[in-house]
Amino acid sequence: MNAKPILIYDTTLRDGSQGEGVSFSLQDKLNIAERLAEVGIDFVEGGYPLSNEKDVAFFQEIKKRDLGKTKVCSFGMTRRKNMKAEDDPGMKALVAAETPCITLVGKTWDYHATEVLGVTLDENLALIGESAEFLARNAEVIYDAEHFFDGFNSNPDYAIQTLRTAASAGAAWLSLCDTNGGTLPERVAEVTAIARKELADFDVMFGIHCHNDCELAVANSLAAVDAGATQVQGTINGIGERCGNVDLVSVMANLGLKKKGYVVLGGKSLQPLTQLSRFVYETANLQWRNSQPFVGQSAFAHKGGMHVHAINKASKTYEHIDPVMVGNERRILVSELSGRSNIVALATRHNINDDRELMDKILAEVVRLENQGYQFENAGASFDLLVKRIAGTFTPHFEAIKYRVVAGDRDSDTHAVFAEAVIKLKVGEKLWFDAAEGHGPVNALDAALRKALADDYPELAKMRLIDYKVRVVDSGAGTAASTRVNIESCDEQESWGTIGVSENIIEASWRALVDAVEYKLHKSEAH
Numbered sequence: 001m002n003a004k005p006i007l008i009y010d011t012t013l014r015d016g017s018q019g020e021g022v023s024f025s026l027q028d029k030l031n032i033a034e035r036l037a038e039v040g041i042d043f044v045e046g047g048y049p050l051s052n053e054k055d056v057a058f059f060q061e062i063k064k065r066d067l068g069k070t071k072v073c074s075f076g077m078t079r080r081k082n083m084k085a086e087d088d089p090g091m092k093a094l095v096a097a098e099t100p101c102i103t104l105v106g107k108t109w110d111y112h113a114t115e116v117l118g119v120t121l122d123e124n125l126a127l128i129g130e131s132a133e134f135l136a137r138n139a140e141v142i143y144d145a146e147h148f149f150d151g152f153n154s155n156p157d158y159a160i161q162t163l164r165t166a167a168s169a170g171a172a173w174l175s176l177c178d179t180n181g182g183t184l185p186e187r188v189a190e191v192t193a194i195a196r197k198e199l200a201d202f203d204v205m206f207g208i209h210c211h212n213d214c215e216l217a218v219a220n221s222l223a224a225v226d227a228g229a230t231q232v233q234g235t236i237n238g239i240g241e242r243c244g245n246v247d248l249v250s251v252m253a254n255l256g257l258k259k260k261g262y263v264v265l266g267g268k269s270l271q272p273l274t275q276l277s278r279f280v281y282e283t284a285n286l287q288w289r290n291s292q293p294f295v296g297q298s299a300f301a302h303k304g305g306m307h308v309h310a311i312n313k314a315s316k317t318y319e320h321i322d323p324v325m326v327g328n329e330r331r332i333l334v335s336e337l338s339g340r341s342n343i344v345a346l347a348t349r350h351n352i353n354d355d356r357e358l359m360d361k362i363l364a365e366v367v368r369l370e371n372q373g374y375q376f377e378n379a380g381a382s383f384d385l386l387v388k389r390i391a392g393t394f395t396p397h398f399e400a401i402k403y404r405v406v407a408g409d410r411d412s413d414t415h416a417v418f419a420e421a422v423i424k425l426k427v428g429e430k431l432w433f434d435a436a437e438g439h440g441p442v443n444a445l446d447a448a449l450r451k452a453l454a455d456d457y458p459e460l461a462k463m464r465l466i467d468y469k470v471r472v473v474d475s476g477a478g479t480a481a482s483t484r485v486n487i488e489s490c491d492e493q494e495s496w497g498t499i500g501v502s503e504n505i506i507e508a509s510w511r512a513l514v515d516a517v518e519y520k521l522h523k524s525e526a527h
């Protein structure tokens, strides 16, 4: 039997931008739309042209770009009461957007129509019918039945009547919305099946649009698909109003890789999903959700020693799919919960033999340091240096003799606050003594260290510090709280993480900084 195509309708640029903290620029929207089209998303809802100038400009710009088979949709509500469709500014804005598809949202719930819109139930049907009929002259109309499931619970005959009205007026799609995200999967399946049956005499297709207020949006969308919906509306990473929309990444991965009998993106590879997810987070200036299924950084990260032991022999013992299928990767983490297997998996990447005694020593050192507040999960470079030190293959490029930092000096003329660092170190037989200023103590230390090493190691000019994080940790030792500093550095090829822990924040920073520089120098030597 041929797999049934399920079309993916992305509303990241409209419903996604209704999420708290999300605001896309025009360029962001254009970039995301193009990226969605590259991946093969079937519909991209670009915005609400009645709402703001940016959305109007989006539709003008996107017309000039080739999005292949992806259809762009503009979104708007039914005409205002007491106004003809052709005179309504919202209707006019939708037509002016000149998109191949127009998504029209209308009220399904009798209570909402009378209490909020202040119209009779018949007037609401007229809003829906006249708006859909007017828009269908210009484009393929997707009718979003707002609050469909709540409306059906309140007055099933009326809810079905709203759908019939939209379909009679020429809507090509009826998308059933769980607007408040409060419906359970079995009810979504039941009501979707009833709606399809009731509309069987219309040549119309069904979609589903779920919100995630009960953390059920993926389950609800899949339930609707099983009940006959052939379009799923949602957003990348599930961003959107309140708790968000359904995460289309999970929907696509589940339909494409898990559920039998369905195909998404016309059968194209799902490998771009991880990069797509990260691209949208970055563009929205949001933190990645590490534990996000399929595409999160931790989705295939293994920490427990017993897990890593098994994974090394048979990956499916702790992975439900091969991470490559969605463009993600397996990560092995080291921590106090590690066994030898974690250490072997990571240490042997660097031509270190799987020597039992050595691995046990490394593991014991990791456990000891984690007890002091170290955490190597985000400090792979410090872990690699630790392995080399224990294996006896570490040759330091410099020896730090002492450093001193004066933080918080204020320039009497400009009133700018700055820090000054003085360091003394040995490179080979040469003794260096250097000072530098910075915006803060770590910046000053970094500048002084580079100044002292610049002649001997010009490759450091290509290295940058890109992130600096501080956390107070309660070590297990029962002593005073320690400070953990994580530094992320990069050069033209890659980024790497280092760590330092001390009761003193400057010392913790210095240790992380020294590891960052040593890692870069070892790396340069190896190439």
Ligand SMILES: CC(=O)SCCNC(=O)CCNC(=O)[C@H](O)C(C)(C)COP(=O)(O)OP(=O)(O)OC[C@H]1O[C@@H](n2cnc3c(N)ncnc32)[C@H](O)[C@@H]1OP(=O)(O)O
Pocket (backbone or CB within 6 Å): 015, 018, 048, 050, 051, 052, 077, 078, 079, 080, 081, 105, 106, 107, 116, 117, 127, 146, 179, 241
């Ligand atoms: C479920 C959803 O996500 S639907 C999409 C929700 N998204 C948004 O609201 C974001 C974009 N919205 C906007 O930019 C603005 O709200 C606008 C431009 C649409 C409207 O702005 P305003 O005219 O200032 O109205 P406001 O937002 O305060 O209220 C909504 C108005 O639309 C009316 N309305 C709401 N839904 C509908 C509908 N389906 N059909 C007709 N009228 C509707 C309301 O009755 C209210 O009109 P009233 O002030 O005459 O009572």
Ligand SMILES: CC(=O)C(=O)O
Pocket (backbone or CB within 6 Å): 015, 105, 144, 145, 146, 147, 177, 178, 179, 180, 209, 211
């Ligand atoms: C249309 C829409 O965004 C909703 O009902 O949630």
